Amino acid sequence: MPVSALTAKSSRNRAALGYTTRCEAAAGASSGSCRKQSRQEIANLTSPVAEERSHVDGASAKRTRVRRRRTERAGGLALARLARAAKRQAVFVSALWLLASLAGLWFHTAGGAILTIPAAAMHVGAALGVALIGGAIRELGRNTITSVSSFGKKRGNIVLGAAPLLTQRALRQLPPDQRSPLGCVTYEPSSPFAGAFRDLQSAITGDGVVAFIGAFTGDGATTCALCAAASATQQGRSVVIVDCDLRRRSLTRGFGLTPELGVLEACEQPEYWRDYVEEEHETGLYFLPAAKPVSPWRTLIGQAGFPALLNQLSEAYDLVVLDCPPALGSAEGPVMARFAQRAIVVAVWDETPIGAVRHAMRTLRKPDSTSIFVNRVPPGYRFGRIRPD
Structure with missing residues (x-):
């Protein structure tokens, strides 16, 4: 047989063999897909008991994930609280450590003994332990508000709510010229x-005159009063805020004003009070400023x-x-707060002592109409508990 014929015959054999191989592969794939489809149909024909068991397993897994996240968050909150405590007691612990170390070294050398490196290290280490124990005792004895719910229920106080700490991350969400508590209430409702503060203003809906007062300077009474007034304005209520702190004039300075006439002059002529009231154009809030007193x-x-x-x-x-001015700074604040309905x-x-809060409430002499608002949580x-997921 010629060589060309043999070559053609072998080519036809290879082509036939490739066709057979492709057909077998296609048949195998088809049977595989049929088996997969059969398994899927069998899986779909599960009993109601198995379906209920799958739902229960899914709910249990979800509860486990939620519990794990809460545990992790609780650990993070505990570490954050420990860091705040260390920051508060850092100066005290350092000073006590230094004094205890000097006292120990002096006591060691007072009897004529030679001060060696191991002896010095022992005294310094003992002084550090004394300082840490003293800082822990001082921190545990602070007796501040660390749980709003327990402070309200167990102690019989009326707690209207709590405002979270306004962090730098939250302020960056605002326009550069409005990065303030008032700007957050106005532009991030x-x-x-x-x-x-929206919940706070709804809690004081039935009160016509409300006084905000702190136990000490810097507790945020001015900020809370301003934010509550702005929130009430957003809800459609006509609101006026009065700066009664003639010494600090924090509210008036916050608006960037230096008026020559204010609330003190309005008291001398109450019938002409409209001449002293001004309006904040961004929020539509009316306020009566405090001018710098002559005397x-x-x-x-x-x-x-x-x-x-x-x-x-x-x-x-x-x-x-x-x-109003601080309750424990002078008698002016409590006296003016008594004119309010609430x-x-x-x-x-975790800063204002509970004893100071109680003393401030006693100075107001309004036990039935005095409430508490916690700031900078x-x-x-949230209300002294971990926020739910």
């Missing part, structure tokens, strides 16, 4: 910070027209907010 002896306590001014404002506005004592989370807490 869905934030937890704005929601806290430090002139206060609102000695003004006979202050009650008449409050009556005039109550008739014109739905809500009158008083920003007094709100502002306390800082750290992230991760």
